[in-house]
Amino acid sequence: MKRKMSAAGRFYPSSKEKLEELLKIFFEDCPKENIKNIKGILAPHAGYVYSGSAAAKAYSFLKSRDFSCAVILATGHTKHIKSAALPKSDIFETPFGELQVDLSLKKKLLSSDYFYEDESAHLEEHSIETQLPFLQFIAKREFKILPICMNTQDLEAIKIIGGEISEVLKDENNIIVVSSDLSHYPPAEIAELSDQALIESYKLAIAGAGTDYFYLSAGILSEKFRENDTAACGFSPMAAACEALSKAGFKGFDKIYYCHSGKVSQDYSSVVGYCAGVFAEREDNCFLNLKQSEKKYLLKFVRSVLEKKLLGKSDFILKSNYNFYVPSAVFVTLHKKGFLRGCIGCLSPHSCLIDALQEYALAAAFSDNRFAPLTKSELREIDIEVSILSPMKEVSSHEEIKPGDGVYIKSGNFSGTYLPQVWDHFNNKEDFLNSLCQEKAGLPKNYWKEKSARLFTYRADIFGEKDFKD
Template identity: 30%
Template sequence: MSTRETSVAGQFYPADPNEIEAMFEHYNKILDEHIKDNDILQLKPRAVIVPHAGYVYSGFTANIALRLLGNTDCKRVVVIGPSHRVALRGTSISEYDSYETPLGSLPVDKALVSELKERFGLMFMPEAHQEHSTEVQIPFIKTYEPDVSVVELVYGDEYPANLAEVIEYLLEDPDTAVVISTDLSHYYDIKKANSLDNICLNAVKKLSTVELHQGCEACGKIGVEAMLTAAKKSGLKSILLDYRTSADASGDESQVVGYMSAAFIPN
């Protein structure tokens, strides 16, 4: 039985399950105390956009969106993120049997993997799945949806339209939820970062792929564009959940990275 082993546990997030649980409890305590609009915490998204930096920087922002998946009755979660370590053309889909986390493993939906490979011509490049953009989401999924199966897609040089077709197909099944992973601008001062990131935020809010290309510097922009295209065709609207930068954790406003989360719900 093959396992997608952790590759960044102890780096981007704790390897100790007790530490992960303590972080999530901390995030949720803040959420429960400060989110005045309780309707937000009752959302049942079909898809979410989340960041993928170290938990100390972006975990709070990711937690809001991935916690909402726990409100749904989904049976499988498909996590889609950009490749940072391996150059590849197209999209690789994980063919492992299970996905390891410090909190326990989740089964990979092998039937869906086979179906997507055949229908969309996806490949399996094992080295592409040593990828943090997808991996950092799995402990959240294990926490909030402990009984689901997962599928991991990592893309490189990919056409957004191709990925949009995959997402549209996934969203046809009400038992499937989609997670799109991206950070926003990288290493600008806080004022410049906020300006660039607002382009991304407005594009997501309006489902505007045109606006997305007017200065948004998200590292996962291909996945975001695909999600916006699929959302429009699938009758979904977006709700922005959180935006912040690394300066919120580090205090350093000279070179920051931006993070956002959003939920996609039926119109």
Template identity: 25%
Template sequence: MAQRKSEVAGTFFPGDKDGLAKSVDDLLTHSGALRSYLPAAPIAVISPHAGYQFSGALTAASWNMTARCRPDRIAILSPSHRVAFRGIAVPQDHRAVSLPGMRVRLDTIGAERLCQDGHAVAYEAAFAREHGIDTQLPFADVLHPSVRVLPLVIGDAAPHQVAAMIDAVAAMEGETLFVLSSDLSHFLTQDQALAKDRATCGKIELGMWDKLTGEDACGCRAIAGFLASRAGAGARVLRMARTTSFAATQDASRVVGYGSWGLFPAAADVLPGDLRHVLTDVARKALKSRLTRGTMPEVRVDSFAVPLRTVMASFVTLELDGRLRGCIGSMQAHRALVQDVIINAVKAGFEDPRFAPITAAELGRVVIKVSVLTRPAPLQFENEAGLLAQMVPGETGLILQDGARRGTFLPSVWSSLQTPKAFLAQLKRKAGLPEDHWSDTVKAFAYRAEYFGEVEGAPA
């Protein structure tokens, strides 16, 4: 058959032309601010696939992030919900999918190439009533009407197998947008689901693809495969929304969890200006609170915008009259970004051993700067020259470790240490090592930083 008619129309989304068009338009409009909200376009999104009454708002949030993308194809990766098989399936017979008032054309050339190269098999049965694919198609048609879709249903396949397929697709001519179709926990109580999904958020945002299981997310193979692939290596992950079916049903006894994420290029900045302003503002308020109350302020993470709840690492730098007044940060991400910034701001002001605690008189003159770090990536080298060759002035942040000795320099340090040799020598000193130290046990991890701050004590 040349065309497959969606069998989930009328159940997972409206079954009539006008109803579907209105539903998609309303959902996209509700999250429409995202079209101009983010400073970069994603290379992939994680998008829920339940009925639109349950997760449609989050599906729209994921797809709205792609409005600035100009892909040549859209690869939608879904778990197999109804058919058990080994490997990854592409359509065998149909070249398009018919939806109420819509017709989505498929990338049959890409599908054939995957089969020829052994990355997929043509298996039509995998697509019958597969809502993991079909719930995404109306959004693809509305936002990217001329772009062909490459649907991929994942059966029993290891992460490395999925990663190899993703890299094969990414290597095809043109740009590919990856849509990782997945819900989160299934059929737990509301309290259990919230706790489970919170842990899953951390795994996704920390790139812990090898820890994801089917209990975390039904689309775990697609998510793990992307994070393990070369195409997704070092991708910056930003959480956009999270909820459960309780919001729609008010039944807390048996819920399904949903989440929306954007995955961005490793070199991209992901925080829009208003969220940067929030972070510098709360850092200043935290310092003031510590001065007046004498204790670390309590952080109610859930009161902040969802992207600021993403697990990320930060450094907070305080400058007074153009000179360093304190700097404390996290080398590894382990808590919500907004919480990390608040805690590090207070520590920079009151616990940096190089300085006395900040005073009320100084606070009004201090300039706060924030560096949000990407996930550190281990560097491979045989000697010091090999490490130096991989350091890019102005861009590379570096963690250096040898045994118990460890230190880091942010990319901003390049402004005063302008050569890799000088940068590394001073980093050794910071780690408590001689400048000429070298051994076979030296380890180094590179990262970059999204950098922003205040100007003369006022948020920039």
């Protein structure tokens, strides 16, 4: 069975000669950086006039990559797909010729309840078809494809689908192409904030924050920027790819290029976002990569929040910076003359970084029940410290806990945490954990030794006003 072209002549030229000429132009302006151990790419799927140049920048990194099968994980635009739809067709046509579906890999996935054949999901779907000419243009030899359409929002289904695909990706001869555009139809300035924040969230998710974090981030950004029809039209395949790549050991993601449709149409009132990215085999840091200038700026923002609350005004003007909109777990700590004056935060993100800092700045100053509310006279005396947390990781034993770890302990309704900097107040791990149990969690002093105790660790990027004093 053969799938005929449906997007040719609309999304890209139907003539082989014109298509080849256009792709040559796109690839003339591509980056030359060398990224090792590439496993695949993230590429947009709009009409080539809008996103073809961005897609080429991703595909340029596959030019030196030999592969026998490209798994194409794409969003379904034409119908609801309950899990993951594979084509009945065994051949896909393009102006460059025919591509064979990898029937052995298809059969392997069909053994799972979460994959099924649905030709109607593929017949008019452009998100896969627009990727095929790029693959044919850069491939060093003949290859097969494994096209998968999905659009489910069911997180558990997404993770199971990703887990199944991870087994395919463990073969070094197979690569993955994730087909997705980003925000749809907000003004350009909103698209740039939302899209870039989502891309940073995606990088953190693949590095170790996990698919749950990316799922949460997309929801937070959709709520924050309501001008968006969606944070990413290919959210479902992006999330499944995150799960697949992480489980297969590929935890690196590099953003190569970002743009939006307004750059072409010159209409900045309603745009669609496009990202070109590369997946690679390496261990990346699970921290948001903030510059020193950004950290200093965020500390000024936190102080301005307290000034506005206590003085009724602040001269601070919040600048647009997409890093400030990456969903983050934070703690805000206040010190006065070297002593703790308030500390409140969250262990998992539920809002953007800038919103979380505002929430917990106010909570640390006015809602920490260990202290009286902060007063105007104290405002100049306090030092502000911010901790941005990495994702928590459950450990099987207290023996895995190391000095410098943030630690969270939980048993039933009792729980408590010590931030990494609290280690400075203890001489050894036993004293640290005893205090955590007894003073923070309301548990017996040695409860951390019990098998019923659930222990979690995390790291934190910690910076304070004292770090920036001249």
